[in-house]
Amino acid sequence: GAGVSQSPSNKxxxxxxxxxxxxxxxxxHTALYWYRQSLGQxxxxxxxxxxxxxxxxxxxxxxxxxAERTGGSVSTLTIQRTQQEDSAVxxxxxxxxxxxxxxxxxxxxxxxxxx
Amino acid sequence: DxxxxxxxxxxxxxxxxxxILNCDYTNSMFDYFLWYKKYPAEGPTFLISISSIxxxxxxxRFTVFLNKSAKHLSLHIVPSQPGDSAVxxxxxxxxxxxxxxxxxxxxxxxxx
Numbered sequence: 001g002a003g004v005s006q007s008p009s010n011k012x013x014x015x016x017x018x019x020x021x022x023x024x025x026x027x028x029h030t031a032l033y034w035y036r037q038s039l040g041q042x043x044x045x046x047x048x049x050x051x052x053x054x055x056x057x058x059x060x061x062x063x064x065x066x067a068e069r070t071g072g073s074v075s076t077l078t079i080q081r082t083q084q085e086d087s088a089v090x091x092x093x094x095x096x097x098x099x100x101x102x103x104x105x106x107x108x109x110x111x112x113x114x115x
Numbered sequence: 116d117x118x119x120x121x122x123x124x125x126x127x128x129x130x131x132x133x134x135i136l137n138c139d140y141t142n143s144m145f146d147y148f149l150w151y152k153k154y155p156a157e158g159p160t161f162l163i164s165i166s167s168i169x170x171x172x173x174x175x176r177f178t179v180f181l182n183k184s185a186k187h188l189s190l191h192i193v194p195s196q197p198g199d200s201a202v203x204x205x206x207x208x209x210x211x212x213x214x215x216x217x218x219x220x221x222x223x224x225x226x227x
Contacts, residue, residue: 004158033215042119042204043159043217056213091158103149104215106158 002026004107006092012113013082021077021110025094032069033095033104034077036088043091049075082114118142119207121218129226134192136221138205141186146210148181150190153202153220162203163190195225 005024013019025032034046045059049069060066064082069075079086089111093104120139128134136150146167151159165172165179165188172179178191188205202220 035217040219042117042121042219043206043215045214045216048213050213059214093158103161103164106151106160108156108158 004092004094004105006090006107006110008110009108010111010113012115014115015084016081018078018080019082019112021079021090021092021112023075023077023092023094023107025073025075025092026096026105027073029094029096029105030072031095031104032075033093034067034075035091035093037091037109038085038088046077046090079112082112084114087112087114117219118216119205119218121203121205121221123221124219125222125224127224127226128195130197131194134190134195134199134223134225136190136192136203136205136223138188138190138218139186140188140207140216142207142209142216143183143186144209145207145216147208148179148188149206149215150177150179151204151206151217152199153204159204192223195223197225197227199223200225 007022030051032049035043047067048056064080067077089109091109093106095104118141149164150162152162153159163177163179180189202222204220206215206217208215
């Protein structure tokens with residue numbers, strides 16, 4: 001069965017450029033999370049989408065970061081004017097809302113390198 | 116501010132022995148605690164969880180223990196197998212919140 005997919009798997013960009021990262025969640029999962037993992041750090045929460053509710057953007061580190069989720073399915077994380085400190089692995093996860101522990105299914109991640 | 120901490124970045128264990136991975140947290144309001152396992156170039160996969168109303172949950176070779184007074188969580192793997200070699204993350208959240216807080220991970224190596 002199809003799990004969570006992310007594209008691209010690797011992205012190298014120059015400082016100042018914009019990047020878009022894509023996440024395809026598991027079909028039927030209403031909740032979608034974005035995290036990033038910088039070198040030597042744990043997973044840092046960025047944003048959470050649940051159904052048609054307003055997203056929880058409390059983890060976005062700056063206004064250069066934004067995310068959308070179209071039609072309750074695919075999500076795009078956009079980073080504008082990238083900085084070297086944005087280099088990290090960006091992970092997307094989805095879950096079937098209502099399960100007792102909100103088990104999340106993660107994608108393989110996008111490794112972003114900002115030169 | 117790291118609310119979930121895994122103070123051991125790595126652990127090596129002989130095959131067949133017990134692996135004990137530890138996790139400490141600072142927020143007494145956390146309701147759920149989870150362990151994830153991550154292989155290189157893959158996303159984390161859910162392993163086992165425990166609610167704050169319990170102190171132990173067992174699933175096959177994996178047992179999670181919760182000590183709320185000490186704000187301490189541990190994962191026991193017994194017997195350890197070479198396929199268990201991976202990075203293990205603990206995570207916590209409040210029932211009222213959306214955000215999961217993850218530790219920095221412990222890299223487990225099970226030596227054949």
